[in-house]
Amino acid sequence: MPLYEYQCRVCGKRFEVLQRLGESSAGxxxxxxxxxxxxxxxxTFAAKVGAAPAPCGAPSPSSCGTGGFT
Ligand SMILES: [Zn+2]
Structure with a gap:
């Protein structure tokens, strides 16, 4: 599920929201x-593709962002 980053125009607070594709940000x-x-x-989801730690337990351990496997 994509993670979107929003910024408040009032106070400048940045926060992240998990949204389904096509889901409205209304509310x-x-x-x-x-x-x-x-x-x-x-x-941030798109920006971090390839850099974000992959969930461990993935089929190929070498792709896990934490490394540890050689
Ligand atoms: Zn705010």
Whole structure:
């Protein structure tokens, strides 16, 4: 599930939200000030592809972000 980053236009708080594809961001609130005036930022999910730690237990251990297997 993609992780989206939002930033509050009121207080500048950044927060991340897990959303299904196509799901509306309507109703999202800033966790800091409860404002609904938030803007979507570039997806950190897309930005971190290849860099984020892969879930361990994946078929190929060498792709696990923590390493440890040689
Ligand atoms: Zn805020």
């Amino acid at each position: 999202l609130q800033c966790p800091s000030c409860a404002s609904t005036d938030v803007e979507k930022r570039l997806s």
